[in-house]
Each structure stands twice: as C-alpha cells, then as structure tokens.
Amino acid sequence: MKRPLQQIAEGVGARLIGDGSVAVSGVASMQSAGPDDLVFVEDEKHLAAALKSRAGALIAKEFAASVPCGRPVLISDYPKLAFARAARMLSEGSQMEDWHGGVHPSAVVHATAVLGPGVCVKELVVVDARAQIAEGTCIGAGCAIGEGVVIGSACEIYPHVTIYPGTTIGDRVIVHAGAVLGSDGFGYVRDPKSGQYEKFPQVGRLVIEDDVEIGANTTIDRGALDETRIRRGSKIDNLVHIGHNCQIGENVVIAAQTGLSGSIVIENGVVLGGQVGIGEHARIEEGVMLGGQGGVLPNKVLRGKGVAFWGTPAQPLREYLKQLATLARLAKKD
Numbered sequence: 001m002k003r004p005l006q007q008i009a010e011g012v013g014a015r016l017i018g019d020g021s022v023a024v025s026g027v028a029s030m031q032s033a034g035p036d037d038l039v040f041v042e043d044e045k046h047l048a049a050a051l052k053s054r055a056g057a058l059i060a061k062e063f064a065a066s067v068p069c070g071r072p073v074l075i076s077d078y079p080k081l082a083f084a085r086a087a088r089m090l091s092e093g094s095q096m097e098d099w100h101g102g103v104h105p106s107a108v109v110h111a112t113a114v115l116g117p118g119v120c121v122k123e124l125v126v127v128d129a130r131a132q133i134a135e136g137t138c139i140g141a142g143c144a145i146g147e148g149v150v151i152g153s154a155c156e157i158y159p160h161v162t163i164y165p166g167t168t169i170g171d172r173v174i175v176h177a178g179a180v181l182g183s184d185g186f187g188y189v190r191d192p193k194s195g196q197y198e199k200f201p202q203v204g205r206l207v208i209e210d211d212v213e214i215g216a217n218t219t220i221d222r223g224a225l226d227e228t229r230i231r232r233g234s235k236i237d238n239l240v241h242i243g244h245n246c247q248i249g250e251n252v253v254i255a256a257q258t259g260l261s262g263s264i265v266i267e268n269g270v271v272l273g274g275q276v277g278i279g280e281h282a283r284i285e286e287g288v289m290l291g292g293q294g295g296v297l298p299n300k301v302l303r304g305k306g307v308a309f310w311g312t313p314a315q316p317l318r319e320y321l322k323q324l325a326t327l328a329r330l331a332k333k334d
Contacts, residue, residue, distance in 0.1 A: 001025065002036070003090060005057055005072050011089050012082040017065060018072030024056050027087040038090075040083035059083050101136075113145075116153065128165070140177070149182075152210070166203075166222055170210035176238070178217040182206040185221040185244025185262060200224060202244065209233075215240060215256070224262070237274075249286070261298070269305075277312075290314055 006020030028037040030046075033055035041050045041060040047067065050058050057072040058064070059079045076082040101118040103109055107125040116135035121127065125139050128147040133139065137151055140159035145151070149163050152171035157163075161175050164182030175181065187200035204223025208230045214220070215238035222228055223245045230236070230248045237256040242248065246260050249268035258272050261280035266272070271289045279298030284290065287305030295312030296302060302309055308317040 001090065001092070005074065008038070008086050008089060009074050012059075012074070012076065012085040014059060014074035014076040014082050016072060016074055018057075018069075020072070022056060022072050024090070026090055027083060028055065030055070038083070038086055040079040042079050059086070122159070134171070146182070158216075164206075164222065166205040167208070168205065169208045170212070170232070172211050173208055174213040176214065176216040176218075179214050180219045181208070181214070182222040183219060185224050187224050187244060187262065204228070204244065206230075212236070218242075221246075221262075231268075243280075255292070291317070 002023040002025040004021050004023045005016060009016040009020065024038045025036045028034065028039060030039050030049050030053040033039050033053045035054055035056045037055050039050055039053060039055040039058050041047050041058060041064065044063045047060065047064055051069060057074065058069070059074040059076055059082050061077065061079055062075055064073050065075050074082065101120050103121040104123045106123045107121045109121060109127040110129040112129045113127045113131040115133050118136045119133050120138040122139060122141040124141055125143045127145045130147060131145050131149045133151045134153040136153050137155040137157070139145065139157045140161065142160040143157055144162045146163055146165035146167065148165050150168045152169055152173065154171055155169060155173045157175045158177040160178050162180045167182035184202035187202060188197040189200050190197050202222065202224050204226045206220060206222040206228045209232040211233045212230050214236045217238055218236055218240045220228060220230065220242045221244040226245060228242065228244055228246050231250045233250050234248055234252040236254045239257050240254050241259045243260050243262040245263040247265045249266055249270065251268060252266050252270045254272045255274040257274055258276040260278050263281045264278050265283040267284060267286040269287045270284050273290060273292035273294065275293045276290050278296040281299045282296045283301045285301065285303040288302050289308045290302065291308060291310040294310055294314045296314050302314060309315060310317045310320045
C-alpha cells in the first residue's frame with residue numbers, strides 16, 4: 001500500500017528533506033527501483049549510484065543532506081534499519097492479504113478450542129482440544145495445533161507447521177513453513193545388561209516469547225522434565241535444531257543449519273553463524289559472536305561481549321588466525 005513519505009519518516013524516526021506528500025509503495029535495490037520505490041544508502045561512495053536510480057526517494061546518512069538529490073531524502077543515522085522499518089510499514093496488510101479471518105470449511109477445530117476475534121484458520125488445519133489462539137493470528141494450510149497449545153495475538157503460522165501439546169507461543173511470533181515446535185527431545189538411557197536404549201521422559205514444555213521468528217523446517221524440542229525457552233526478539237533461521245532444555249536469550253540470532261544439543265544456555269545478544277554445532281550443557285555468554293561452522297565442546301563456556309570466536313573447538317578469532325598462519329608457515333617449510 002502507498003504511504004506518504006512524511007508518514008514513513010515519522011514512523012522510522014528519520015528527518016525528511018523534500019516533499020512529504022510524495023508517496024511510495026515499496027522498497028527495492030538501486031538496480032531494480034522504480035518511481036514508487038524507496039532505496040537506502042549507508043556509504044557515501046554509493047550515493048552517486050542511488051541518485052542515478054529511478055527510485056522515488058532514498059534513505060541516507062547526514063552526508064546526503066547537503067547534496068542536491070532531486071527527490072525527497074530521509075536522513076537517518078542508521079539507514080539500513082530505517083529502510084527495514086519502512087519496508088515493514090509498506091507491507092502491512094499485503095503480506096497475508098489473502099488471509100482473512102474465519103475458519104475454512106475443511107479445517108477441524110475441536111469444540112473446546114478457543115479462537116479470538118479475527119483469527120484465520122486455513123484449509124486442512126487441525127486444532128486440538130483446549131487450544132487457544134488469540135486475536136488476529138493466522139494459521140496456514142495443513143498446520144497441526146496440539147492439545148492445550150497457546151498461541152498469542154498477531155502471529156503468522158505458515159503452512160504445514162506442527163505444534164505439539166505443551167507449547168506456548170507469545171505475541172507477534174512468525175513461524176515459517178514446515179517447522180516443528182515442542183517435539184520430544186533426543187533422550188535415552190542405556191540398559192548396561194541388554195545394551196538396549198530406554199526412552200527418557202520427555203514431559204516438559206516449550207515456551208516461545210514475543211516477537212520471535214522461526215525459519216522453515218526448524219525443529220525445537222520441548223524440555224525433558226522442565227522447559228525449553230526462546231526469549232523475546234530472537235531470530236532463528238531455516239533448518240536449525242534446538243534440543244531439549246535449551247535456554248535461548250533475548251535478541252539472539254541463529255543462522256541456518258546450526259545444531260544445539262540439550263541443556264545449552266545462549267545468553268542475550270549472541271550471534272551464531274551458519275552450521276555452528278554446540279555440545280550439551282555448554283554456555284555462550286552475552287554478546288558473543290560465533291562464526292560459521294564453529295564448534296563448542298560439551299560443558300564449555302564462551303565469554304566476552306563483542307568477541308568473535310571461530311573454529312572447532314571455538315577460540316577467539318585472533319588466536320584462530322594466528323594458528324592458521326603458523327600452520328601455513330610450517331607447511332611451506334615441508
């Protein structure tokens with residue numbers, strides 16, 4: 001939907017230079033932008049390219065304020081962040097425009113389930129007994145919502161998501177297609193006499209707090225006896241596995257194909273790169289950054305806010321690079 005730039009500037013906290021009545025309907029790259037699109041520039045060296053684009057307006061840092069741009073400019077200290085917020089404003093009401101409130105005739109909703117106002121339940125959804133779905137939440141085609149599951153307001157649950165009993169989801173949570181939430185953890189006890197494995201009880205729960213996003217085909221196990229918890233604002237990519245009893249802090253970012261064993265603590269603000277592997281009972285302390293394919297052994301602790309770790313076993317990046325340089329020198333001697 002089109003929005004005037006004045007409204008967008010106020011919404012993203014930017015200073016507007018130029019005609020605030022000009023309206024845009026979308027966001028785009030400099031290469032593909034049209035007259036109704038908004039683009040962003042973070043580096044002054046890219047300003048010339050932005051000005052050559054067909055974009056109707058741009059978001060830039062203070063360096064653009066004194067340059068004749070020939071179009072409206074939104075000035076922000078953080079153009080990329082302002083751009084993302086503008087994109088969200090422009091997409092409101094369009095991303096799921098075909099998801100209207102109501103229950104599709106092919107859906108099966110148990111008589112004891114409670115659906116709030118404006119809830120949308122699409123084709124072939126199953127909502128089990130005593131489930132609760134709050135106002136404005138959309139449940140995509142083919143989802144299975146287990147007994148007693150609680151889902152907050154304004155959530156987007158995309159097709160073929162499975163949510164097991166014992167799962168609680170907060171407000172404004174996005175779950176992409178194929179995710180499985182609250183399944184049994186991988187826990188067994190070996191009988192030393194027979195060599196057989198007996199399943200350890202998996203009777204805990206899963207709690208997902210507000211404003212979390214969970215990628216496609218991601219799996220998150222419930223707690224064995226207690227709970228697994230994903231705290232507010234965390235963002236989890238596609239094809240991630242989080243084992244039972246894990247505690248994920250606020251505003252954590254986890255990239256694709258990462259695997260977490262059971263009983264791991266990830267503190268606030270941690271960033272995990274793609275294909276990271278972490279052993280059971282490890283702790284990653286606040287603000288740590290762990291690079292792609294990094295590995296953390298069981299029971300280990302990584303600490304240092306803002307410190308980047310790399311390699312397996314993970315170590316501070318500077319030390320890791322020194323070791324690589326030493327190996328390279330040794331290889332040359334051979």
